[in-house]
Amino acid sequence: MGRRRKIEEVDGFLKLTIKVKHQVSGDEKDFIQTLNHSLSPQDLKFTIEDDLFCAYLAAFDPDSFRDILEDARRKTGITKVYEREGLSDPVSSLLEEILSIGSYGIRYGKRIYIGYADERKVSDRKEKESTRGIHYYTRDHQFSHDRNPIPKGRENTIVCGDSEDVLRSFPDNCIDLIVTSPPYNFGMEYDQTDDGVDWNAYLDKLFRVFTEGIRVLTYGGRFIVNVQPLFSDYIPLHHLISSFFMQQKMIWKGEILWEKNNYNCKYTSWGSWKSPSSPYLKYTWEFIEVFCKGDLKKTGRKEDIDITDEEFKSWVVAKWSIGPERRMKQYDHPAMFPEELVERCMKLFSYKGDIVLDPFSGAGTTATVATRLGRRYIGIDVSEEYCATARERIAKERKSGIQSNLI
Ligand SMILES: C[S@@+](CC[C@H](N)C(=O)[O-])C[C@H]1O[C@@H](n2cnc3c(N)ncnc32)[C@H](O)[C@@H]1O
Missing domain, CATH: 3.30.70 (Alpha-Beta Plaits)
Known part of the structure; x- marks a missing residue:
């Protein structure tokens, strides 16, 4: 029809x-x-x-x-x-x-x-919003509208190094979108980093990297952080991170609940079994916090939008049911996020051709998806081994993209 x-x-x-x-x-x-x-x-x-x-x-x-x-x-x-x-x-x-x-x-x-x-029970909504002040915590921000090019030779590269140091060599306002999952301080066996340090030291370091990330974002750019709090230490990491971003005058755009449906955690460790003394609460989900720099709107060309009607309708409902990444053994990385999660973030919050950064790039999931979706990427990780895996993955992605274009 x-x-x-x-x-x-x-x-x-x-x-x-x-x-x-x-x-x-x-x-x-x-x-x-x-x-x-x-x-x-x-x-x-x-x-x-x-x-x-x-x-x-x-x-x-x-x-x-x-x-x-x-x-x-x-x-x-x-x-x-x-x-x-x-x-x-x-x-x-x-x-x-x-x-x-x-x-x-x-x-x-x-x-x-x-x-x-x-x-609605509230009349004169607009007027009241303006009296209250929407995202009031960003008042008097000093973010500039200028846009700068990324340093020569950095486009579409995986850089091995500490992202705080690497990003220092980048100018302000040169990145459109950051999608990342930082180390959570759970005690993961990463190749190079100690993932189980004193919480204050961990947060200091994390926030120094985030500060650099915010600085390099363009006006209207988005910073998306996938975070799983360490519930067993009673540290609401997603709240700490959100407060930090708000103190930096970033707009808290919202929170997506990533439902992983990993039932394992549902049926083990009960705390005080069948007693109100100290039962554990269990989670089959993680959080995705989304922040905007300066403006909720991001400008871009209509022809560079690649999200479909159905995807848009489904993904703006901020609960995403996506299974955990199953190829961690294959890529020899203990804490990867799934490609589908990154694809949704990219199509919903960026345009084709945008520059996407992952300062904790691991096995290069963000850069691989960026390659597939026609975005430019920069990935940074301290581990040479993970960087090598990322480069291999991207090369494969590029090859399969070229082949499917030839068919
Ligand atoms: C949760 S993993 C990210 C995994 C990635 N999202 C993926 O799908 O492969 C966190 C990564 O941060 C890296 N890392 C930790 N501290 C870092 C730092 N200061 N600079 C750059 N990378 C760092 C670790 O080596 C690890 O690969």
Whole structure:
């Protein structure tokens, strides 16, 4: 049928649109008229506008709608017409689309899609926001709008070194996006670093690297930190990190809950078994904290956006169910994040061609995904061994990209 779907708000309705390739027939117009006849126009109505089938949606009861639809089909014989012409029914596609979007509530048995703002308990919301001050903690920041080039020879490289030192040689405002998972001080067996030091020393070092990261980010650039707190030490690392970024006048854009569904941790170590004395709380998820420098908006060219409608709709819901990375043995790294997690961050928060940095690059997951998605990358890690793994992975990714382009 060659459809393109679109949703927008028009005159107090959600307008869902499907473009059809075939010539709209009189039978179809009769069918839409018959269908509308049985619907309450203030809740739902259908129109044909040139080659567009549109649904204007405010409220909807799926069960009674299905009955009405069947009735209209029977009365007009439209199903036979579509079968004869080898076409699929655009109203079925619109119904699928309606069912896939979330309503915000139910009233008198109907799902409600519009009027949320009117129902809100808070009036004059904008005015109150301005009195309170949104992201008030970033007031009087001194971030510059200038943009500088990255140092010569650093584009698309994996650099072996301490990221605090390496980044010192970078100018301010030259990186679009940072995606990283730092060491968590859990006592992991990393190749070069001691991952189990005094918490103050750990945090001092981490925050010095973050300070450099913030400095090299461009205005509107995003800093994304994947973090798993060490619950057994009762250190809310995700909160400490967020407070640090806010003190640096970075906007806390939000927190994504990365549900790993790793059930292992659900069934071991109970603390005080079956007693309120000191039960353990268990977590099958990690956190992804997202910060913006200077502005929530990041400018870029429309043609450099590569996220699809479906990806956008699904990923802005800030709970991502992604299994943990399963190839850590293969890459000989103990704490990798999965490529899918990085792909979502990159498509949701950056444009093609952007420069992406990972200051704790490990086996090079960020750089590998950046290569696949047409971003430029810089990865930094203290371990020569991990850097070598990262370079190999990227070379493979590049090769498979070239091959798939040749096919
Ligand atoms: C959690 S791992 C990151 C793994 C990576 N996300 C991946 O998918 O492979 C943290 C990494 O930080 C590196 N590291 C620790 N301290 C560092 C520092 N000061 N500068 C650069 N890298 C460091 C470690 O060698 C380790 O590979």
